[in-house]
Amino acid sequence: MCELFAMSSLMPTTVDISLEKLARHGGFEGPHRDGWGIAYYQGRDALLLREASAASESLLVHHVERYGPPSELVISHIRLATVGARKLANTQPFTRELGGRMHVFAHNGDLADIEHRPGFAPRRFRPIGETDSELAFCSLLHRLSDAWLAAAGRTVDLVRRMELVAIFAAELREMGPANFLYSDGDVLFVHADRRIHPETKAQLPGLHLLSRNCRESVPDLAASGVMLKTCRQALTLVASEPLTGENWQPLDPGELLIIADGQITHRQRIGD
Amino acid sequence: MCELFAMSSLMPTTVDISLEKLARHGGFEGPHRDGWGIAYYQGRDALLLREASAASESLLVHHVERYGPPSELVISHIRLATVGARKLANTQPFTRELGGRMHVFAHNGDLADIEHRPGFAPRRFRPIGETDSELAFCSLLHRLSDAWLAAAGRTVDLVRRMELVAIFAAELREMGPANFLYSDGDVLFVHADRRIHPETKAQLPGLHLLSRNCRESVPDLAASGVMLKTCRQALTLVASEPLTGENWQPLDPGELLIIADGQITHRQRIGD
Numbered sequence: 001m002c003e004l005f006a007m008s009s010l011m012p013t014t015v016d017i018s019l020e021k022l023a024r025h026g027g028f029e030g031p032h033r034d035g036w037g038i039a040y041y042q043g044r045d046a047l048l049l050r051e052a053s054a055a056s057e058s059l060l061v062h063h064v065e066r067y068g069p070p071s072e073l074v075i076s077h078i079r080l081a082t083v084g085a086r087k088l089a090n091t092q093p094f095t096r097e098l099g100g101r102m103h104v105f106a107h108n109g110d111l112a113d114i115e116h117r118p119g120f121a122p123r124r125f126r127p128i129g130e131t132d133s134e135l136a137f138c139s140l141l142h143r144l145s146d147a148w149l150a151a152a153g154r155t156v157d158l159v160r161r162m163e164l165v166a167i168f169a170a171e172l173r174e175m176g177p178a179n180f181l182y183s184d185g186d187v188l189f190v191h192a193d194r195r196i197h198p199e200t201k202a203q204l205p206g207l208h209l210l211s212r213n214c215r216e217s218v219p220d221l222a223a224s225g226v227m228l229k230t231c232r233q234a235l236t237l238v239a240s241e242p243l244t245g246e247n248w249q250p251l252d253p254g255e256l257l258i259i260a261d262g263q264i265t266h267r268q269r270i271g272d
Numbered sequence: 273m274c275e276l277f278a279m280s281s282l283m284p285t286t287v288d289i290s291l292e293k294l295a296r297h298g299g300f301e302g303p304h305r306d307g308w309g310i311a312y313y314q315g316r317d318a319l320l321l322r323e324a325s326a327a328s329e330s331l332l333v334h335h336v337e338r339y340g341p342p343s344e345l346v347i348s349h350i351r352l353a354t355v356g357a358r359k360l361a362n363t364q365p366f367t368r369e370l371g372g373r374m375h376v377f378a379h380n381g382d383l384a385d386i387e388h389r390p391g392f393a394p395r396r397f398r399p400i401g402e403t404d405s406e407l408a409f410c411s412l413l414h415r416l417s418d419a420w421l422a423a424a425g426r427t428v429d430l431v432r433r434m435e436l437v438a439i440f441a442a443e444l445r446e447m448g449p450a451n452f453l454y455s456d457g458d459v460l461f462v463h464a465d466r467r468i469h470p471e472t473k474a475q476l477p478g479l480h481l482l483s484r485n486c487r488e489s490v491p492d493l494a495a496s497g498v499m500l501k502t503c504r505q506a507l508t509l510v511a512s513e514p515l516t517g518e519n520w521q522p523l524d525p526g527e528l529l530i531i532a533d534g535q536i537t538h539r540q541r542i543g544d
Contacts, residue, residue, distance in 0.1 A: 042324075042359065042360040042361070043359060043360065043361055044361060044400050045359075045360045045361035045400045045401065046360075047322070047323075047360060048320070049321070050319070051319075052314075059331060059334060059335040059338070059339045060332075060335055060339075062331060063331040063332055063335060066331070067331045067332075087314065087315060087317075088314040088315065088317045088318075088319060089314070089315055089316060089317035096368075096369055097368055097397065097398065097400060098398075099398060100394070100398035100399055100400050101400060102400060122372070124396070124421070125369065126369065126370075126371060126372035126425075127372055128316050128317045128369060128372050128373060128374060129317065149396070153398070
């Protein structure tokens with residue numbers, strides 16, 4: 001069970017994350033963490049900080065807790081290793097350049113047998129590590145690459161991107177839980193799926209969402225390990241578990257959202 | 273005038289870098305730095321830390337000074353902006369995945385008119401920022417990509433890689449100073465060129481090299497801002513300026529070296 005978190009905002013926001021608190025909040029116990037990573041977009045590029053360890057002593061963790069750079073789009077992942085050894089190459093989020101933009105992907109779930117599915121054979125983009133999640137990301141980028149390369153520096157039509165991401169998400173869901181966050185630096189795609197409780201095997205919502213507009217106060221997430229430094233503005237947060245007692249919306253399995261500048265701009269339900 | 277630094281070793285070495293000291297040593301004065309970056313290879317992947325500022329207050333800088341992760345190959349760049357704004361996307365080293373490996377590139381020099389040269393038009397790999405250096409790196413990867421994709425997970429023949437890098441280096445030198453460090457995670461390629469003194473316009477060696485074998489003591493570079501924590505072992509260092517009073521070899525313009533596991537394995541002179 002991994003912990004996903006994303007923040008999209010209209011104006012740059014400082015997001016400091018206590019990985020310890022966030023991991024505990026997500027139900028991780030003791031030394032269960034096998035790595036963590038955070039991508040902070042800065043324009044079309046992203047700073048990616050990650051470590052293949054719980055690293056509670058690391059200065060990099062302190063940096064993330066106290067000095068995260070201002071960003072309009074942050075994607076984070078805390079890992080419990082289910083597939084692949086504990087090493088940097090298996091540590092999410094994953095990033096690749098395509099079309100002169102850094103693309104960022106983080107996934108929670110297990111994709112059974114993905115390496116034998118024809119649409120997921122490594123082509124132009126190849127995994128550096130051994131996770132099912134990175135193989136899925138490489139396939140997603142391959143599907144998007146013709147459109148991005150033809151765009152020659154412009155932004156690919158959003159409807160076309162949405163179509164390709166929806167087909168990809170539907171194929172992933174056939175293999176197993178496919179909660180993912182994906183950004184091309186222009187918008188954030190969120191696909192929600194089920195999550196299986198490790199003990200009771202009950203199906204739980206895989207992602208939760210909280211949106212604020214510029215007239216509402218900024219949510220106080222400090223108790224859950226996330227500190228937002230910003231003024232009132234459009235802001236959307238996505239997390240595996242609700243981070244506050246507020247009215248977080250559980251997303252339905254198969255929901256695909258587009259979030260841009262802190263607001264949900266598209267929402268659809270793809271086939272079960 | 274940027275500062276390049278690389279370390280290759282047989283066994284993992286901890287390389288802590290004081291960016292302040294290293295920058296001063298390289299002739300930077302006061303607030304001349306416009307960014308810095310360090311890539312630490314860990315297997316086929318690399319952790320890339322960078323900031324688009326002098327950032328003498330940043331915790332990320334302290335991390336680099338005191339807690340650099342053990343690595344067998346480290347590539348660093350301190351930037352004085354000559355081309356492109358001060359932002360993350362223009363901050364070296366640059367990285368891209370190709371053939372399931374992270375490739376890392378850092379360049380020092382100015383490549384006049386590169387955007388109009390036919391061999392350097394963006395194709396499969398596209399720059400995220402605006403620097404001549406990133407455009408050159410994208411072209412290098414495009415030239416190497418057929419070989420890496422055909423290798424399907426294996427390592428491309430080293431002679432073939434050397435040929436392609438040599439042709440690329442010769443083309444770069446027609447445009448301007450082309451000191452660069454490039455690694456595919458298997459070996460480190462070093463290409464040396466001239467450097468132009470900013471005031472006297474004298475031509476200086478662009479790179480210097482110090483090699484140690486396992487019978488020699490580890491060089492003490494602390495005064496220049498580089499702290500190596502390792503035992504006696506094969507170790508090769510490359511820097512824009514000699515970092516100690518020891519016998520650093522100035523490299524000739526047009527020299528292309530391959531360094532693997534801390535030792536120089538190939539050395540050739542390409543056309544002037």
